[in-house]
Amino acid sequence: MTTTSALQLLNDQRQEDAPGLDLILRHHGLLTVGQSVAEAAWWFIAMDRACQMQLLAESAGNPRHMSHEQADVAHRQFSNGNMARHNFKLLADLVCEQEPDILH
Numbered sequence: 001m002t003t004t005s006a007l008q009l010l011n012d013q014r015q016e017d018a019p020g021l022d023l024i025l026r027h028h029g030l031l032t033v034g035q036s037v038a039e040a041a042w043w044f045i046a047m048d049r050a051c052q053m054q055l056l057a058e059s060a061g062n063p064r065h066m067s068h069e070q071a072d073v074a075h076r077q078f079s080n081g082n083m084a085r086h087n088f089k090l091l092a093d094l095v096c097e098q099e100p101d102i103l104h
Contacts, residue, residue, distance in 0.1 A: 022043050022044075022046075022047040024047075024051075030044055030047050030048060030051075032044040032047060034081065034084060035081050036081075036085060038084070038085045038088040038089065038092075039081050039084040039085055039088070041088050042084040042085070042087050042088040042091075043084060045088075045091070046078075046084075046087075
């Protein structure tokens, strides 16, 4: 996927009021969008964690893959804007609690 086609895909998803979108661009890294900064940040964090888990699973041997049905259930359960904003707020509150001077 070229950078131009990735940006077009992001624009199309934004116009369809999609909750969020994650892309991995070769030689660029992760790119996420959401309906808010909090959503986009959470999608980025979640995708980064998923990439880390994938690398760990592959380095440990032969990982088990989810079926399409399992992936559909996970998508319905976890990919909505409210969940993303809530999870980001929990994480941001934890960071602010542990690092009270972070915003000063």
